Amino acid sequence: MTNMEKYNEAFTSTFGIGEDALENLEYQGIAAWDSVGHMQLIAALEEAFDIMFDTDDIIDLNSYQVGKQMLAKYEVEL
Amino acid sequence: MRKTMEDILEELLQTSPYSLDKAEKRALYRKALSELTRRHYAACPEYQRILDALGFDAEADHELEEQPMLPVRLFKEYELLSVPREEVAKIMTSSGTSGQRVSKIFLDKTNTKNQTRVLTEIISSYIGKKRLPLLILDTRLALRDRSMFSARGAGIVGFSTFGRDTAYALNENMEIDIPAVQEFLKKHEGESILLFGYTYMIWQYAVCALREAGVCLQIGEGRLFHIGGWKKLKEQAVDSLKYNEAVREVLGNVAVYNYYGMAEQLGSVFVECEHGHMHCSNYSDVVIRRPADFSAAETGERGLIELVSLLPTSYPGHVLLTEDEGEILGEDDCPCGRKGKYFRIHGRIRGAEIRGCSDTYERH
Numbered sequence: 001m002t003n004m005e006k007y008n009e010a011f012t013s014t015f016g017i018g019e020d021a022l023e024n025l026e027y028q029g030i031a032a033w034d035s036v037g038h039m040q041l042i043a044a045l046e047e048a049f050d051i052m053f054d055t056d057d058i059i060d061l062n063s064y065q066v067g068k069q070m071l072a073k074y075e076v077e078l
Numbered sequence: 079m080r081k082t083m084e085d086i087l088e089e090l091l092q093t094s095p096y097s098l099d100k101a102e103k104r105a106l107y108r109k110a111l112s113e114l115t116r117r118h119y120a121a122c123p124e125y126q127r128i129l130d131a132l133g134f135d136a137e138a139d140h141e142l143e144e145q146p147m148l149p150v151r152l153f154k155e156y157e158l159l160s161v162p163r164e165e166v167a168k169i170m171t172s173s174g175t176s177g178q179r180v181s182k183i184f185l186d187k188t189n190t191k192n193q194t195r196v197l198t199e200i201i202s203s204y205i206g207k208k209r210l211p212l213l214i215l216d217t218r219l220a221l222r223d224r225s226m227f228s229a230r231g232a233g234i235v236g237f238s239t240f241g242r243d244t245a246y247a248l249n250e251n252m253e254i255d256i257p258a259v260q261e262f263l264k265k266h267e268g269e270s271i272l273l274f275g276y277t278y279m280i281w282q283y284a285v286c287a288l289r290e291a292g293v294c295l296q297i298g299e300g301r302l303f304h305i306g307g308w309k310k311l312k313e314q315a316v317d318s319l320k321y322n323e324a325v326r327e328v329l330g331n332v333a334v335y336n337y338y339g340m341a342e343q344l345g346s347v348f349v350e351c352e353h354g355h356m357h358c359s360n361y362s363d364v365v366i367r368r369p370a371d372f373s374a375a376e377t378g379e380r381g382l383i384e385l386v387s388l389l390p391t392s393y394p395g396h397v398l399l400t401e402d403e404g405e406i407l408g409e410d411d412c413p414c415g416r417k418g419k420y421f422r423i424h425g426r427i428r429g430a431e432i433r434g435c436s437d438t439y440e441r442h
Contacts, residue, residue, distance in 0.1 A: 055239055
């Protein structure tokens with residue numbers, strides 16, 4: 001699996017949505033991405049890429065697009 | 079030009095959370111609270127009616143003690159919000175016992191985000207920015223019913239941000255799963271462990287259960303944060319000294335931090351320092367009110383606790399009168415070095431509506 005596929009799967013499997021819903025997806029934009037869903041997403045991303053987010057980044061990761069840029073900081077190339 | 083609440087919060091978030099001294103805080107709170115009062119006056123019709131009935135001039139700036147306070151139970155009787163309903167992202171409810179009404183707190187995205195950011199600043203100042211393995215002394219079930227989130231579940235999720243590899247110590251029947259906990263601790267041997275739970279539930283389902291089983295978990299280095307009421311513990315003559323001792327007896331080398339906050343003002347919590355003092359941060363303040371005439375009491379004088387927070391922007395909950403009794407112990411001069419007022423909570427006033435906070439788990 002490519003990193004991009006892993007990234008997408010963290011979202012689709014955590015929130016039970018299709019890839020077509022990802023492009024404009026934001027925190028609290030769908031019922032599943034609430035605060036509980038958020039911690040599940042963080043756990044899924046950390047496991048997929050073997051990284052650990054800083055506390056501040058957990059809070060800042062508030063959309064599918066923001067998350068993409070954030071991963072660069074953790075040396076994950078999508 | 080008047081600074082907006084957003085500017086004020088952004089500036090505060092750049093500094094450590096216990097940095098403002100008395101004079102700085104007084105000046106800031108005069109501006110910030112007056113700004114919040116104006117905002118809610120303009121946006122929340124019920125709030126406006128209350129202030130009009132009081133003859134309060136919302137347009138002018140007022141000192142902390144002159145800001146109009148709402149009794150916290152008003153949030154049970156009315157739906158008070160200062161944003162359009164379609165902007166409400168989450169409705170927080172307090173955990174009332176059955177038959178009692180619960181508070182409904184309406185949060186928009188900005189308010190929610192600020193709560194998380196401020197909680198992070200405050201807790202990180204005690205544990206550092208590094209995320210630690212987290213053991214929740216509760217059950218996964220507390221996260222049920224996500225659309226109408228209880229304060230208990232929200233507290234757990236809010237705290238999860240500071241942890242990693244989160245594990246739950248209690249099973250679905252509220253029994254401590256000793257082998258699972260020991261396995262978690264073995265996996266993280268040599269690391270500092272973060273623990274979180276609710277005051278009474280920790281006592282009942284962890285401390286007492288481990289004592290009965292004759293087990294000490296022997297945590298090498300841990301930090302336990304707990305929140306919730308002391309009512310049931312007081313009935314059993316357990317004070318914070320006894321509590322902390324008992325926790326260490328069954329958990330090991332664990333520093334215990336009690337903190338205080340209401341579902342009506344999540345985020346801007348009050349944490350007890352190593353000297354046993356409950357501290358206001360830059361984001362919150364406390365005023366003690368004399369029950370006879372609601373005038374502001376002096377340091378060392380008991381009265382009703384009024385809690386003040388800079389965070390509530392989507393609902394008018396920035397100045398709330400609680401049903402708890404307490405006293406201010408001092409300001410800016412705690413030996414721990416934190417600036418701001420520090421205080422003690424004596425518990426629920428007599429005659430107040432009985433309302434447990436997060437210690438309301440009942441067996442079915």
